[in-house]
Amino acid sequence: MKGTSRTRSGARRRRAAAAVAAALALTAAACSGKDHDGRFLGSQEIDVAMHKDLPGMSLFENYTYSGFDNALYLDLEKWLEGEEGVQVTRNADVSSAARIAKLQSGDADLVVASFSITPDRMKEVDFVGPYLTTVQGFLVRSGSGIREHADLSGKRICTWDGTTSRVALGELRNSVSVGGTDAEQCVRKLRQGRVDAVSTDQVLLYGFAQHSDDAEGLEVVPDLTVGAPQHYGIGVAKGHREDCRRLADWLKDYVGGREWQGNFREALPLLTAEQPDWISRHKPEDELIDAHSCVDRPKT
Amino acid sequence: MSGDRPHARDVTVGVDGERSLGFGYVHLLNLSLVGGDWREVAGQVRRWSGWNWPQFLLVLGLDAVALFIAPDGDTGRLGWLYAVMAVALLLSFCRVAGVVGALAERAGKGMAYLPPTLSLGCVLLAFLAVVGMRYYADHGEVDVTGRARITAEEPLTDGGLLTVTVRNEPARDRVRLALVLADAVPGAQSCVPATTYDARLRGSGARRVEGVRSEEAFSLPLGGIRGDVHVEVVLHTDTGCRMGVRVADAALHD
Structure with missing residues (x-):
């Protein structure tokens, strides 16, 4: 009898222990489980608007996408589909001038398109970022003799619509700003000798320089810059702050991780070769991401 | 005496004919019309003893003095003093x-001390208000935001200098400033998060603060400077950033 009683008591203890363990496991699962309903930014399907004509950043050529923005998109897609449970599609035909309108009209849920964060734009759309910082430089034909600001006096410089580049060019008083519809048109004008330089963000210029044939002889003028640093962010329509902040947390992990450096090195080999300190020049700090992400104006 | 006279409601006045004159107790009727029951009014007036007035006038005078010497600026800081003044005036008027008096009468002899005690309290409160206002006028914070002037280099870029001038009147020991930094070209740059500044009093390298961010307040000791106080500011921002600066808050304090 005594032995039977001890056995029953042991069995009860084991069952109780199992029940407690099961309860703990359930509690832990409930606590650690992500509270998402297969929707992000209020949608089950996320459209990401991108450029397709910027070598080094976002280029669609020979049925293949390449560039740093493209690499960011692929990592973002993996996270959105894997962690948030939404379907992601790419809409790679957005022009620089149409980026805000795409978000506001709902044609795009996210914009990953070398999209500079500015206080004016922050009033219209939210940003997550920056994921890259660059400065405005100059792309010229090899042997142009343009090396410093004084050399730009009287020169025709091409920028295109919907970018921040033209504003900064206003600082160069004696140069002539020539408009283009897009980056490709400006570079074509440069190759044809119709303009003396193309001015936009250096990462884009290095993309064009590395994409051009040697015979075309385009080069980025080292250390010739104008205007303030440009911080590229992911554009998000306003009204989804919680999802926006989750995306910002993901971006901080991405920028702080190895993917960012690997993707940058792979997308912009000419830049990394010419700028040994490319990480400190182009990689944003967490504080900068916090200051610009999901807010109506930059935080201090 | 009053029992001999008819009450206002008992008076009947008949005046016939154009331009006829009427005499009688019409004044009592008027009193009743304007002030309600004249007997109630008369009863209240009887309680307005002459001894009740000096304390009220004294409190009124002290409150007037307190208002006269009240400093300009942050009225929120002086709110409690205004409340003290109001309470003193209200209670003294109650007497x-x-x-x-009615309360004291109703409560009996035990509460006979209430009117003089209350009056004394009211006078002390009003006096406290005067002392408080005097203290704030001499040592309180003086908001000079609207009087602060900025002179700056144009455009204001990295390493740019600007001077904030504030007149130290009335004289205080310290100046507190908070500057708002803004992008001068908000359509083409976002430089505020990466921008800080150092500030120091002109002619005093020791009194300085470093790495101040937009809208962050700092305080510098004036060390006896009277008249114009010049705070020199050096801006630190990214190369190519063009900034604007304005004063968000400027105050003199001890």
């Missing part, structure tokens, strides 16, 4: 109106 004038007979409310306190």
